[in-house]
Amino acid sequence: TVNHLFKEIFKAAKELIEEEHLNTLLISRQKKPNDTVVDIDGVKVGNSHQEFIFGPCSVETYEQVDEVAQAIKAQDLSLLRGGAFKPRTSPYDFQGLGIEGLKILKDVGEKHDLKVISEIVNPKDIEAAHEYLDVIQIGARNMHNFELLKEAGRSSKPIFLKRGLSATINEFMNAAEYIMSQGNGQIILCERGIRTYETATRNTLDITAVPILKKETHLPVFVDVTHSTGRRDLLLPAAKAALAIGVDGIMAEVHPDPATALSDSQQQMDIPTFQSFMQEIK
Amino acid sequence: TVNHLFKEIFKAAKELIEEEHLNTLLISRQKKPNDTVVDIDGVKVGNSHQEFIFGPCSVETYEQVDEVAQAIKAQDLSLLRGGAFKPRTSPYDFQGLGIEGLKILKDVGEKHDLKVISEIVNPKDIEAAHEYLDVIQIGARNMHNFELLKEAGRSSKPIFLKRGLSATINEFMNAAEYIMSQGNGQIILCERGIRTYETATRNTLDITAVPILKKETHLPVFVDVTHSTGRRDLLLPAAKAALAIGVDGIMAEVHPDPATALSDSQQQMDIPTFQSFMQEIK
Amino acid sequence: TVNHLFKEIFKAAKELIEEEHLNTLLISRQKKPNDTVVDIDGVKVGNSHQEFIFGPCSVETYEQVDEVAQAIKAQDLSLLRGGAFKPRTSPYDFQGLGIEGLKILKDVGEKHDLKVISEIVNPKDIEAAHEYLDVIQIGARNMHNFELLKEAGRSSKPIFLKRGLSATINEFMNAAEYIMSQGNGQIILCERGIRTYETATRNTLDITAVPILKKETHLPVFVDVTHSTGRRDLLLPAAKAALAIGVDGIMAEVHPDPATALSDSQQQMDIPTFQSFMQEIK
Amino acid sequence: TVNHLFKEIFKAAKELIEEEHLNTLLISRQKKPNDTVVDIDGVKVGNSHQEFIFGPCSVETYEQVDEVAQAIKAQDLSLLRGGAFKPRTSPYDFQGLGIEGLKILKDVGEKHDLKVISEIVNPKDIEAAHEYLDVIQIGARNMHNFELLKEAGRSSKPIFLKRGLSATINEFMNAAEYIMSQGNGQIILCERGIRTYETATRNTLDITAVPILKKETHLPVFVDVTHSTGRRDLLLPAAKAALAIGVDGIMAEVHPDPATALSDSQQQMDIPTFQSFMQEIK
Structure with a gap:
């Protein structure tokens, strides 16, 4: 019927618009064919070299972070992570040391000449973070927190953006666009597993998201192996x-004594495990 | 083996702790057996009466909201919704009128003696919202935005909390606890569909979440029929x-001319549809 | 670009074909506007009356089924279920009594003048089932077992078809079409919950599948409340x-002593619970 | 409370039983620590060598299969696949050539000295398959077709078992146990993607299922890259x-002219693509 045909043509036009929309995004490879190399104060991410980010789930003490930092430095690596603002399911779980945690991270980073990355969860803290961090992380639970994304887009620091718990790849790319649309194109995307019916792993690592994101965008792509597997x-x-499959880097959690960790005790590597992990990877 | 038995006993103890944890939550019915009745400036939610919240997806103009408000009032209803801060997948989609939208909502609400509800997305706007709103909504994309939840918990206004896109019921209850732990127990929970593999509907309405939430907590429970179905x-x-199944109320979107709506044009009711909806429901 | 436009027109055409395909299905309401009323040896399903199917998960003994049948008859109901061929996750779980179970079901059904329904899992047993059953059930795990569907389509008995564990509504309708395409249009569809990430319930009851199936097909639609919730x-x-929401009937499991049941002991009603269930429903 | 403690101890005991159950499965590595090597008429699968299975989605003509077989042989590979019984969503889609297809496969296999594998969907055809096939495939839609699994377990041919559309890893292992419990331990497991909310790919490849299956069972594990991605x-x-990640082999679909294929035209490789695929892999 004619009525029906018009409806179909309308739908096709709508899809056309959506695809064209994707191609006009600032993060799109259609818009910028060559790879974006993110420069973390001298450490390059997104060129042919594959990088690693290690560190504890939460910053707990100076000594704890220092011990992990030494182990990272001994492997000739350059990037250290540690959570100071922790988004936890329960309000009664350890919520992180906050600014105090960022200070520890900065001090340890400077001591070992490591660049540091930590998650920020409140738009108002993005600016404060500049004093302490080399990279600002937006976590999975905040991928749809558009106010935070916009604030990150106004920052001059590189942003490490994790995919939401059940975000589609399309939504993930649009979240990155929120950042870039505000002027900040120094973005690293991170696949960290999606929520599915399967309970053998904490999340399901969507491994083919990596080549899709590499094809559709010009941004570096990491995989967080800790949260995607939880094992x-x-x-x-x-x-x-x-x-x-071609990631630009790997993120994983390392803790001197995972059993006593204040968060994620089941899935962090201790230091000997980390050392043999690096041995096996090389 | 003994080793194994110890592991199992440890696991059982852990589960025991989790369940006890749930029972000690402020939102738990174990903690407070009788129903919480939320008082929206005189309109009671959570007693035996079933309430309705209607209004446009986005506040666009005074006239648009006014037209819907008249229709709501004509049905002898008391609650009006309208989005002023819109969390949209793309940064280039209509983002809402912001404070200007809240003002329109307040003016129209006062004109028709309707209590008004709108979503707030940035912790810093919660306080400003007090001037304009009777109920503050936390949307699905921000259910895991714990900074926003804490700020809402410090507010004196009732909070309308939507379940996250793929939040478990347990996570949903913990999000409510984030609010109540800060002192604000005037919380309405809203099931709005969860993300599944099925594409015939925008989300899958998890209808049995309603009796589960009514059993586990003392809070009123709504269903948002617009976002859960998208049809x-x-x-x-x-x-x-x-x-x-026993909800305390229904939320649905109504727009004078859905086809020209700046958001969600596929799923809003126009006014005659709304009128026959109410006719059928009564 | 022109190339792109052609691609889009091709896609639109493909969707058009798919939708037209759906409309040409024998089960489609486009094809046959009026409701199909399934006639179970005199018991009508799919007219304005809402029916009930109760019975134990598994047929275990004559006495067990007889006790449930009495309770059903006492409620003036007409339909009795009981599993004889049980598809179980583990090969070492109780697999059902097989033909012996069908015999018990038939005998008890005749004694109390109840029509009986049971699941068949092997195409070769469909014919044998004719001797014992009034309705042949195809279970969720076999919704994609097309050989079984085709054999059911060649049967003269009404078919009770359950939605697959993670079947889309579209796949579910096509499974029914497999049956009807072989000549058997006496089909009852049954929504029984879908597999999602949520673990508070065994499955997630997709309640809006009911109005969708009623709109798209002319077949009666049931909800299995036992397997969809598991609680x-x-x-x-x-x-x-x-x-x-307008189902044509409800299926639920009833067992004289659920705690000792050979399958599904967590979710069956005992007889007093069943009686108060019926009390509440009426 | 004591009541509660008993409940928890009961639950722990139940989990203990489940885990012990898993360890006592015939497919469990606890039961048999060393790897099972499946012997396909001389071609070994599951030793340190990684194998490949290629071939068209559907057997259409002798010439079509022959052309693919030549290309496979030219790569020094040993295994050829091709579907003769096709489980299709719609009853009006091409259902495969049936026994005729198996004959073509056998003839082509013999001509090029390739071992052949094809899916069987009806228990009654398992025996007939012996005449034509070297490996019997159980497809994803039949992973829960326990009658078919049992029949496969009574066969003397190796079985290639695909994970169900939304089967858990635990259900997948139990499906293999159905086969092995009947005496046939020559089983190859195949991860082929699971159904999730993500639509960028046809299914979501659950890549970490591979190391889990290798750890928990002694069976060889393949990945079907065609169906898991659909791209x-x-x-x-x-x-x-x-x-x-350590698979024992890869399965992928190859067709001389995918655009005209009677099934899966979007995802099969043509022969030059296949050749460069092999080039890249080596």
Whole structure:
């Protein structure tokens, strides 16, 4: 019927607009064919070299972070992570040390000449973060927190953006566009597993999101092997798969004594495990 | 083996702690057996009466909101919604009128003696919202925005909290606890559909979340039939099911001319549809 | 670009074909506007009356089924279910009594003048089932077992078809079409919950599948409240929602002593619970 | 409370039983620590060598299969696939050539000295398959078709078992146990993607299922890169990831002219693409 045909043509036009929309995004490879290399105060991410970000889930003490930093430096790596503002399911769980945690991270980073990355969860803290951090992380639970994304877009620091718990790849790219539309194109995307019916792993690592994001955008792409699997025994296999499929880097959690960690005690590597992880990867 | 048995006992203890944890939550019915009745400046939600919240997806103009408000008032209803801060997938979509939108809502509400509800997305706007709103909504994309939840918990206004896109019921209850732990127990929970593999509907309405939430907590529970289905033809059947299963109220979107709406044009009811919806429900 | 436009027109054409395909299905309401009333040896399903199917998960003994049948008859109901071929996750779980179970079901059904329904799992048993059953059930795990569907389509008995564990509504309708395309249009569709990330319930009851199926097809639609929720405390609320949304009937499991049941002991109603369930529903 | 403690101890005991149950499965590595090597008439699967299975989605003509077989042989590979019984969503889609298809496969296999694999969908055809096939495939839609699994378990041919559309890893292992419990331990497991909310890919490749299955069972594990991604541009990256994570082999679809294929035209490789795929993999 004619009525129906018009409806179909309208739908096709709508899809056309959507696809064209994607192509006109600032993050789109259609818009900028060559790879974006993010410069973290001298450390380059997104060129042919594959990078690593390690560190504890939460910053707990100076000594704890220092011990991990030494181990990272001993592997000739350059990037250190640690959570200071922790988005936790329960309000009664450890919420992180806040600014105090950022200070520890900065001090330890300077001591070992490591660049530091930490999550910010409130738009008002983005500016304060500049004093302490080399990279600002937007976590999975805040990927749809558009106010935070816009504030990150007005920052001069590189942004490490994690995919939301159940965000589509399309939504993930649009979240990055929120940042870039405000002027900040120094963005690293991070696949960290999606929520599915499967309970054998904490999340399901969507490994083919990596080549899709590399194809559709010009941004570097990481895989967080800790949160995507939630299992210590899967960190190494997941990292091997991610490196083989072409990630620009891997993120994983390392803690001097995971059993006593204030968060994520089940999935962090201790230092000897971290050392053999690096041994196996190289 | 003994080793294994210890592991199992440890696990059981952990589960025991989790369940006890749930029972000690301020929102738990174990903690407070009788129903919380939320008082919206005289309009009671959570007693035996079933309430309705209607209004446009976005506040666009005074005239648009006024037209909907008249229709709501004509049905002897008391609650009007309208979005002023719109969390949109793309940064280039209509982002809402902001404070200007809240003002329109307040003016129209006062004119028709309707209590007004709108979403706030940035912790710093919660305080400003007090001047304009009777109920502050926390949307699905911000259910895991714990900074916003804490700020809402320090507010003296009732909070309308939507379940996250793929939040578990347990996470949803903990998000409410973030609010109540800060002192604000005037919370309405809203099931709005969850993300599944099914594409026939925009989300999958998790209808049995309603009796679970009523059993586990003492808070009123709503169903948002618009976002859970995303289809105009399903609003009425979904509302009938929700009322039968025991919700404290229904939320749905009404717009004078959905086809020209700046957001959600596919799923809002126009005014005659709204009138026959109410006719059928009564 | 022209190239792109052609691609879009091709896609629109493809969607057009798919939608037209749906409209040409024998099960489609486009094809046959009036409701199909399934006639179970005199018991009518799919007219304005809402029906009920009760019975134990598994047929275990004559006495067990007889006790449930009495309770059903006492409620003036007409339909009795009981599993004889049980598709179980583990090969070491109780697999059902097989043909022996069908015999018990038939005998008890005749004694109390109840029509009986049971699941068949092997195409070769469909014919044998004719001797014992009034309705042949195809279970969720076999919704994609097309050989079984085709064999059911060649049968003269009404078919009770459950939605697959993670089948889309579109796949579900096509499964029904497999049956009807072989000549058997006496089909009852049954929504029984879908697999999602949520673990508070065994499955997530997709309640709006009911009005969608009623709109798109001319077949009667049931809801299985037992398998969709997996929780005894949710059977009654789920049934109320289903009846309100317009199902043609409800299926639920009843067992004289659920705690000792050979399958599904967590979710069956005992007889007093069943009686108060019926009390509440009426 | 004591009541509660008993409940918890009961639950722990139940979990203990479940875990012990898993360890006592015939497919469990606890039961048999060393890897099972499946012997396909001389071709070994599951030793240190990584194997490949290629071939068209559907067997259409002798010439079509022959052309693919030549290309496979030219790569020094040993295994050829082709569908003869096709489980299709719609009853009006091409259902495969049936036994005629198996004959073509056998003839082509013999001509090029390739071992052949094809899916069987009806228990009654398992025996007939012996005459034509070297490996019997159980497809994703039949992973829960326990009658078919049991029949496969009574066969003397190796079985290639695909994970169900939304099967958990635990259900997948139990499906394999259905086969092995009947005496046939020559089983290859195949991860083929799971159904999630993400629509950028046909399914979501659950890459970490591979190391989990290798750890929990002694069976060889494949990845089907065609069905897990549904996109030609992702076949190579997915294969690289799978090989890196330690699969025993890769399955992918190859067709002389995918555009005219009677099924899965969007995702099969043509022969030059196949050749460069192999080039890249080596």
